[in-house]
Amino acid sequence: MLEVSGLNVAYGESQVIRDVSLHVAPGEAVAVMGRNGMGKTTLLKSLIGLLPARGGHIRLGGADITRLPSYQRVAQGLAFVPQGRMVFPFLTVEQNILSGAAKSGHRTVPEYLYRFFPVLKDMRQRKAGNLSGGQQQMLAIARALISEPKLLILDEPTEGIQPSIIKEIAQTLNVLRAERGFAIVVSEQVLSFALDLADRFLVIDRGRLVHDEARATLDQDKVRSFLTV
Template sequence: MLEISNLNVYYGESHTIRNVSLSLSDSEAVAIMGRNGMGKTTLLKSIIGMLPTRTGTISLNGAAMQHRPSYERVHEGLAFVPQGRMIFPFLTVKENILTGMERSRSKTVPEYIYRFFPVLKEMESRRGGNLSGGQQQMLAIARALVSNPKVLILDEPTEGIQPSIIKELARTLTALRQERHFSILVSEQVLSFALEVADRFLVIDRGEIVHEKLKDAVDIEEIRAFLTV
């Protein structure tokens, strides 16, 4: 499905992602964990095309992605929910969702979106900027999902969200993945959320993958030690 090989990313002359290789299978969920500033966001932005790669390859179902612009990567099946959500605050909930359906030019929100996120149906005429943080995160995910991605990439989705909503979001993402058959690549620091969502765990430290475990083999204290400053 998604294959990353020997990826190197620079900010100016600062070498921020160092020879990262990872794979993501069909319908698999992988969590990339690490402290702030260790390269999680940089890695995800390079995969979606918001940051250029110096060397290395990114492929989706065998098709090379590393030199394609972001919009082409989205058309091929990558969808990105950025840190901070980046919804359109002056558009309504429905209008925000429909921006993710630009290619289809449909004016109808797919049934499954409101089934999994009923609060968005209730608030579909409300401006996005008037939603709570958790509701905005649901909206950002819904906007990404209507492009029918093969891979949903989420950057720190629990940031600024209250614990009860975090649990609900984790359950919803798991149910959506099972029904819609997409893969998930998520950067995260909240271990409880990652344990609910992911099948496999990677830890990034100073731009390098330093630890990898399947969910069944995860040592929670070992992961916490990587996340401790």
């Protein structure tokens, strides 16, 4: 489904992503692991089009989207939940979710989103700025999913969230993925969350992918060694 080949991304003259190639199969969940500053967020922003590629190609379903702006990538089937969630604090929960509906054309919140995130239904008229961090993360995911993506991209979704909510979000995403048929790419430092969610693990170090392993054979100690300073 997603094919990335020879991707290079830079901030000014500073190259951050170096010759990265990866693939994500339909319905697969892939975790990109690494310490802060290793290029996780830059890689994900380049996939959604917030940062331009200096070289290489990004293909979705065989179509080259490397030069497309973000809104066109969303129309092609990508959805993005940024680090820090970035909900609209003065809009209600319902208004926030519907703000992501341009591609799908939904005029009301689909029932399945409230079924998977019942707290959002209970709080649908509450302003998003009054929600907890975990509730805001659920809201950000629901806003992304209303576009009915083929691939959901999440950047550090566990940041600032209590452990019990982290586990709940992983379980919900797994069931949603099975029911709705989308794939996931998630950048993460919390290995327990990634183990609950991902089928395959990539490790990024200084802008290069240095490890790629399926969950079934994962050497957790080796992955942890890349996450510690």
